[in-house]
Amino acid sequence: MPLREDFFRDPLFRLTPPYDLNDPFDSKPTKEAIRKKIAFMTDRIGEGAGYISDEEVELKHGDLSRHLQTELHRFGIISMTENPRNLLMWSHYADEHRGIVVELYNSEDTFKHSKSEFHACRLTAKEAVRVIYDQNRPSKNIPDECIFSIYEDAFFKHFALVKSDHWMHEKEHRFIVPTSHADIAMFTLNDKNLPVSGLEDYLTQRNLPFSRKEDCFLFEHENLDHLISSFGKTIGDQNLNSLGHFRYYKRANPDSIRGIYFGCKVSDTCIRSAMSMVLKNQRFSANLNFYQAKESSDRFEIEFFPIHEKSI
Known part of the structure; x- marks a missing residue:
């Protein structure tokens, strides 16, 4: 990714x-x-x-x-x-x-x-x-x-x-x-020039919980399907489809993420920043391993090398 x-x-x-x-x-x-x-x-x-x-x-x-x-x-x-x-x-x-x-x-x-x-x-x-x-x-x-x-x-x-x-x-x-069954639904406006304040007020008045991220509206709820259905009913499904589109996401359990492999063109600065964020984040396991891809010196393939917090 x-x-x-x-x-x-x-x-x-x-x-x-x-x-x-x-x-x-x-x-x-x-x-x-x-x-x-x-x-x-x-x-x-x-x-x-x-x-x-x-x-x-x-x-x-x-x-x-x-x-x-x-x-x-x-x-x-x-x-x-x-x-x-x-x-x-x-x-x-x-x-x-x-x-x-x-x-x-x-x-x-x-x-x-x-x-x-x-x-x-x-x-x-x-x-x-x-x-x-x-x-x-x-x-x-x-x-x-x-x-x-x-x-x-x-x-x-x-x-x-x-x-x-x-x-x-x-x-x-x-x-x-x-x-x-998604954990999060993200609604993105089709036209980034559209004012979002009206839609934000509309959702707030109808007690539909959401958060904002730039031109996106994030919905997270234990009954997400019902929430999205309510959103469609209040604004009208046809109007909703012309206004924007949904993307749906599942959140991985912390212990299921075993490793992160950085591509051979990722800079050390980006790796340090990413590792710092992960190591402070309870949504990742403390046992998570990090690797960096390197070009093989004699074959058309990549090799992975473990990296540690102090090694870059």
Whole structure:
């Protein structure tokens, strides 16, 4: 990720919805898979999923088709990798080696999930799940358990976890979390020249708790989904969408953050500043390790060296 001071104050990871990811195929159910799922869900004879025409899908089951197409839009993805040394990923995702890699311990406690949240959504996984790479999109060959199940979670999870083998070098694992389970929602104005005082007064008058960060409004609440819904109702969802957009974040538990790796182009000054912020911050573990990437002298690769508070 890019090196951002905000992260060292509060270790937030964005829940990125599929339509904001850099792969146009990501988490997008195919037409044939949707047809098979609808055939099974609407089967009244009990003989399994038969054939259903495009015309019948559109005329009789349009709402169900749209649900299967867009349900994953309610979720956010946190992407991890097995390989912190991948040069392409450092260039693409870590500001051309000027950013950082964060090492997380992958467990049920990486992020906090309330019992009610977890049981309310069968698709949510507390641990990151390995992505499957394939030449073909899930279509006629989609596994039977994704179709012949009264639940839809296997169907959606399959599309969220299968990517083209062009991405195989990323060795990705994913947390899949509903944006309604976010710890923080950040509302950013589309036009930075718009006066924010009116919106600030509007929220205050309606007792909607928020904080300000430049042109952003931050919402943090134990019932965040209800708060955001109230925000949309008071201002009008259509007006809200034209005014700005939301981003959703999960906060990592302190003990789950095991290491921070600074890119080979990060200056010593930036490293000192970041380490100072982290070491004074209870949102990070006292056992956290720091590393700096260095260019190998004889291979096209980077090596990591431990750094300590007094070593830079």
